[in-house]
Amino acid sequence: VEAGDAEAIAAALEPMHPADISDMLEQISAGQRQALVTLYPEGIDGDVLSELEEGVREEVMDALPRQALAEAVRELDTDDVVDIIEDMEDHDQAFILGALESDDRAAVESSLAWPEGSAGRLMQSETVAVPQDWTVGQTIDHLRSAEWLPDQFYHVILVDERHRPTGYATLGRVLAAKRDVLMAAITEDSFRAIIATEEQSEVALMFNKYHLISTPVVDGSGRLVGAITIDDAMIVLDEEHEEDMLRMAGVGDESSLSDGVWDTLRQRFPWLAVNLVSANIAAGVIGMFEGTIALIVALAALMPIVASMGGNAGTQSLTVAVRALATRDLTPSNAGRVVRREIFVGLFNGLAFAVIMGGIAWALYGRDIWLGVVIAAAMVINLVVAALAGVLVPLVLSRLKLDPALASGTFVTTMTDVVGFFSFLGLATLVLV
Amino acid sequence: VEAGDAEAIAAALEPMHPADISDMLEQISAGQRQALVTLYPEGIDGDVLSELEEGVREEVMDALPRQALAEAVRELDTDDVVDIIEDMEDHDQAFILGALESDDRAAVESSLAWPEGSAGRLMQSETVAVPQDWTVGQTIDHLRSAEWLPDQFYHVILVDERHRPTGYATLGRVLAAKRDVLMAAITEDSFRAIIATEEQSEVALMFNKYHLISTPVVDGSGRLVGAITIDDAMIVLDEEHEEDMLRMAGVGDESSLSDGVWDTLRQRFPWLAVNLVSANIAAGVIGMFEGTIALIVALAALMPIVASMGGNAGTQSLTVAVRALATRDLTPSNAGRVVRREIFVGLFNGLAFAVIMGGIAWALYGRDIWLGVVIAAAMVINLVVAALAGVLVPLVLSRLKLDPALASGTFVTTMTDVVGFFSFLGLATLVLV
Structure with missing residues (x-):
């Protein structure tokens, strides 16, 4: 074409x-x-x-x-x-x-x-508002005589004499009510006004939680300045989610499929550079035990297993925690219980895989049973650390007012690599050499 | 309390x-x-x-x-x-x-x-529908005399004599129109009906894409059976997100923060077991080169760096691809271009980190310059494989009608571990021994 x-x-x-x-x-x-x-x-x-x-x-x-x-x-x-x-x-x-x-x-x-990322930037300034003492009939006549109405409006907002919103009525109720009913008599309980400086992500969560369809936006003195509708909130929610996912994976959150090679490189390079540093730290830990590895080369083959299991278990805890923080399900009041649960899960998974992997190591790599015991012990240690790191790293980031998704993946895997290599090779040095 | x-x-x-x-x-x-x-x-x-x-x-x-x-x-x-x-x-x-x-x-x-996960399960059966030849006045009188109306409705649906929807009008338009205007004259272009057997995830994407507020649902013969409103679509979209995120991390998609220790264990154990198998495959690859490692122990410290960089780069590509498949941005028509971009990004990142890491290896681990050359070459190979695997694995899964998020993380890191260890230790065996 x-x-x-x-x-x-x-x-x-x-x-x-x-x-x-x-x-x-x-x-x-x-x-x-x-x-x-x-x-x-x-x-x-x-x-x-x-x-x-x-x-x-x-x-x-x-x-x-x-x-x-x-x-x-x-x-x-x-x-x-x-x-x-x-x-x-x-x-x-x-x-x-x-x-x-x-x-x-x-x-x-x-x-x-209004500041970038605020409700003020998200709102449309077109609203439909009437004085709070009007009747349904007055409201309908007003709408019929209006030269222009917004494409999207789902509520008629009631305002006081200083243009501060005091309630709203759904259009369905307005339509179904008799003309002489007072607008104030058919307002909704769900009414709440958003201040224009509120963060867009908070607005989106509020829409999702309270099943809002549209909500008035007010300025600092409580005067109506606009309205946010659910379709905009849905887009924000979608973007927030994308941001979390991309940030956890160490991809710039502005990343998109239509970016060229150069933009994509620029977004991903910094995170790989961070990972290079952390991988070198883990390599340094291994370097400390070169003497042990030279004596028992099988350790070199087995050590990445401990690190990899830790990395995976850590990513599991981390993903659940980051998601729960984003939806506000993880709060200071239940953090203690969640951390406790993660420790137990890490411990039980650690024990289970310790037995399995200890058996495999003993069977495949021969030597005495102590190689199996060493890898089993390292597995338990690393899976508990992984479970703890997975939930504590995002909790700490969020306490520091940082985005819990940001680079937490790299943090957690660095920790599980270092602990995995150190515990496995350290125990091997103590027990086997 | x-x-x-x-x-x-x-x-x-x-x-x-x-x-x-x-x-x-x-x-x-x-x-x-x-x-x-x-x-x-x-x-x-x-x-x-x-x-x-x-x-x-x-x-x-x-x-x-x-x-x-x-x-x-x-x-x-x-x-x-x-x-x-x-x-x-x-x-x-x-x-x-x-x-x-x-x-x-x-x-x-x-x-x-209706089948589980279909639009039929998501819809409310309460709708507000009027014959398509009614006027606005008739509609308003009908609504006023109705004994009961749904809590949520944003459109009046027009139906033909066989109760098939033919259009809809927003309540705002109904309110603003004169009583003698025909309903058919104030319908919206955005009108589209959903068949009750449609997947909920498709419905959610449709709401998001076309900014719908509510949409009629029809049965196989086109008759109106219900309506879906945007707040339900928003919840589905949110759940789909959560599912993708949890699946990529190898966490059961039913996982929630209030699950007990036992449920959490049951969800996470299988994925860790899969990872144990894949980690043992990678260990097997290392085992093939035990002789080389015994001669040059520094290889044991350096090899996880190559694997880790590959794993990270693979996760970057993978996350972008899984997300783009979920939002239908990645389609057969642009898949070729995206794959090409990923290859270039992998190649350029590979070359950059090859130079950096080659230098580090040469400086820190002494020996001759060939150790640096080997790790540099392995880095390029692994980052290109990572970029390719990151985008091809989800594309293939989706072609096979499987969820692209499902376990693709484990797939990709297994591949980058195996390729990373094999290329680094293989090259080292050829060049250094």
């Missing part, structure tokens, strides 16, 4: 959902993308832009004629505009802001005034 | 949100839970039950008097009842079904008839 036939492209894109167009744009190569955007800029409307992931979006916006770009942005809700321009350079940001109508521009600018 | 003072407990629980009560129940110990439920069964209503995670919920339901349990269940929407009873034993299921009113019972039973 990219043979230059603009009409064929137009016909193909016309019936597609913006999310599908953006998926398609992300999957084709950069060259094809460039060609497509140049041939048929009309296909790239605001919704397509806001669906694109950041790297690809920058490319597409650079390729779009300025006029088409301005039109695309003008049709978006203010929260989507904020999402698009918050990471832009000043120069480009000014162009987009200039393209907006003055109301929208003011809304976008005030949203940008 | 658990000193037996039922009134104090009642006073404390009264103002709490069900989600907070359930969080609290999950965090206290099993003994305290038992005591609390026995002292104050009225505090455990249906909403609290449906918020609880499965293990804890079973405990609480066993402790609740039957009468209180029946009342708690009766007040729930049918989708929540289905969620609670789908994993119960027949005997208990029959009791709960018996406690429901006959309408609800029929709805729950028909929902249970």
Whole structure:
């Protein structure tokens, strides 16, 4: 299709959902993308832009004629505009802001005034609010006469005379109520307002926990400044999750599938460098026992087993702990119980694998039974340490207000490598030499 | 508080949100839970039950008097009842079904008839549907006269004479339109119906991708049987995430923080056993080169570095690939490009760390420069293999219709361990001995 036939492209894109167009744009190569955007800029409307992931979006916006770009942005809700321009350079940001109508521009600018990653950046400034003493009939008449309503709204927010939200009613209730019923009589218990400076991740957890659909956002003095809807919260939750997963694996959290070789290298190199240091520490531990290994070479073959079992058991505990911290299931009040459980699990698993591996070592590597005893003892020690490290490292990171996912994988495996090699080779030196 | 003072407990629980009560129940110990439920069964209503995670919920339901349990269940929407009873034993299921009113019972039973993990199990059977030729006024009058409406509904669904959905209108549009406007004139483009047999994970991705709020569910003949709302989709998405994360780490995907020692052991033991086998394979590879190690003991200290760097690089590629498969960003059409990128990244990282580690080995472990050359070459080989394995293993698993997250971590690290040890010790045997 990219043979230059603009009409064929137009016909193909016309019936597609913006999310599908953006998926398609992300999957084709950069060259094809460039060609497509140049041939048929009309296909790239605001919704397509806001669906694109950041790297690809920058490319597409650079390729779009300025006029088409301005039109695309003008049709978006203010929260989507904020999402698009918050990471832009000043120069480009000014162009987009200039393209907006003055109301929208003011809304976008005030949203940008809130800190990055805050609820203020996530909210749409378009809300539907009525005085708290109105009736259902007044509200419906007001909505019917409104020139414009937000694409998305699920509640009518009640505000007092100083524009502070005091409750909200679902549209379903408004529709089902008689006209003379007071709005205040059909409000929901679930009502809670979010302060614009709240972290987006907290907002997402709150939506998930309390099954919220939309919630008003207020400024420091309690005045209504916008609303956050569940679809935005769902996207934040999804991103937070991605971040945790990528961070645990030591991949930059901005990583994406459409990044080029160079970006990918830049994200992954630092973590591999950290791992190189920690691997050299473990090698140093082994180096301390070169004399022992020279006497009993079988130790060299067996030692990675102890380290590997520790690394795996540590990763198990770690993953459960990082996840539980992210969902706020692991708290100071149950941390003691969880740590205790991990110690027991480590101990029992350690004992079980000690017996199995001790038997294997004795059977395969001959020598006297003491080789089996040494590897068994090292296995118990390392699995207990692994279980403990897996839960304590993220707990400590989170106590230090750091992200528990960040590099905790490397921390834990360094610990299990060092303890594994040291306990196994140390015991071997004491017992076998 | 658990000193037996039922009134104090009642006073404390009264103002709490069900989600907070359930969080609290999950965090206290099993003994305290038992005591609390026995002292104050009225505090455990249906909403609290449906918020609880499965293990804890079973405990609480066993402790609740039957009468209180029946009342708690009766007040729930049918989708929540289905969620609670789908994993119960027949005997208990029959009791709960018996406690429901006959309408609800029929709805729950028909929902249970759909396969586990399908959209049919996730939907609520309560929907708001009107004939497609109605006006806004007719619809509002109908809603006002309805005896009962679902807690959650965001659209009015239009159906044809055979009860097949043909479109939907947001409540906001219904409210804002004049009474004589036809419902068909204010429907949304985003309308799409889900077949009840669709997988829940696909439904969740669809909600996320197309920013849906609620969507009608139809049976095989296209008739409306229920609706799924975004809060349920959000929970599924969250569970899918958790499953991926836990599976990659080799932790049973049913794992939860409130599991006891025994359950946790049962979930983790099998994966550690798999790892024991793979670690023994790697040990076997080392064993092949015992003669070489006996001659140059420094190899024993250096070999885990090559393996560890490979394991880390493999985990990086793997995590990105598993995540991209889960979000459907990695597809057959761009798999080739992604694999090519990973090879280049592996090659460049391999070359960089080869130079660094070659230098370190030469400086620290003396001997001739050839030890540095050997570890450098092994590093390049292993990092390329790691990058390839990280993306190919999940791709192959997904092609085989298996979960790409499942045990792929163990697969990849086994491969990098074996290749790391073999290439390093093999090259050392060829070059240094």
